[in-house]
Amino acid sequence: MTFCAFFVQSSEIFISSGVDSMSQTERKHNDEQDIAPLHASRINKDIVQFFTSPVPDIMLCPDANNILVSHAIIIGPDKTPYEGGFFYFYIKLPHDYPFSPPTVKLMTTDQNRVRFNPNLYACGRVCLSILNTWSGPQWSPGNTLMGVLLSIQSVLNEEPYKNEPGASSLPHRCTDPVAQYNKIILHETIRVAISYYEQVITSNLCRDGHQMKDPFNQPRGKFQYKQLLVEFNKLKGKYS
């Protein structure tokens, strides 16, 4: 519950800072009226799977106003240059779901400035065969929203440079392009996909030094937002 609240809160930060007109206009339509019961029940099934069989580091938050819209966060997997980063994906299902695939947009791009992966463009475009945006095994109605997010998670891997088809035959502009690419992604992950914590810390600085009053009466000590900020800046300095 607490995490859910946190998730909603943080996704609001993402949404208010990132989502473009796409979702604003969507919200105005009442999409639900046009959806056949068979499609609606299937969509619910896809969503419920995230709560009945959750997968580590993938979270889904269905939009309260539109059954065709969901917000997902994938946390960068350990031992990858994406480690610990929060990547926010805006998901829109077509009216004929599951016959056609969802459209997915990466919102964590520092306003279209960062290309996080050969498959994840700076404009937010997600290139994956399961989304019919890349060659290979195409979307089929047997696939699920969970399957889509697992596919996206799998491109956030240890050596994203190699996701580029034919990467090995590209002209070598540096001696070790795999490592070089990882260094850049690591930096950008910390700068873009983690730094939003800075906002959270800054907006809570006023609590610093105050006693934490636990409703269950457990001893908690004091809020230490200033110290968190120092540590955060140290970390940031290390990679900037």
Place this chain on the structure above:
Amino acid sequence: MDENTQSDANNDELILQQQRQIEKEISETTPLVSDKQTISTLNSEYNDDAVYCSKVKNLAEKYISLRKTRPDGNCFFRAFAYGYLEYLVKNKDDYEKFRDLVQKAKDKLVKQGFPELTLEDFHDTFMDVIDRVAPSENNEENLQELHKLFNEQGYSDYIVVFLRLMTSGQLQEEADFFFNFIEGDCTIQEFCHQEVEPMYKESDHIHIIAICKALNANVRVEYMDRADGDKVMAHDFPEVNKPNVFLLYRPGHYDILYPK
């Protein structure tokens, strides 16, 4: 992957919009499966084409009528399912065997690795349709029900999905055999992911052979194209059996035929 990204995304959006518009126009003007029409209605499509007109004439010698299906890439599976169920409604013994086959198909596919979560919806819907048209005293009513269900997008498309998955299952089960029929250097599994399981993908001989085998069906396809000659060419799948489903093939499209 090109970094020309923003325009890529916009183009995708435009193409998608245009596609939706075309689909909408087709769905407003063409039913998923039409009422029976006489063979001669085909003439209106080929007014000045001597080759086609003589072939329509030849077709009319063997068949009394046809049902047109919506040209959406799913036409083979929709026409096949409709034609086969029409036959089964009138043939109780085959119906029972067929029902049993489909009933068991879900577990078989799950064992092959298809995800149960999504499979069961398609399977349940297909079973529901099969049960709702079960042979009875009043077959006329069953056939009307069949026609109604096949023209409800939800039911109709769910049937198509399940048949696509069964086709994929059959192809993968006999991958060593079917491998010889596919072009390019992809595996049967890749072929299924790209050409069989996705909706709106057109069907070829290999799809027909596989689904006929999976469901014990015998299909005759009458080929009508611009090739020389004044006769349509019949091909049976499989070749040795008496057909119980009759389809008309014109390049890129299948309709249902009714023999005299």
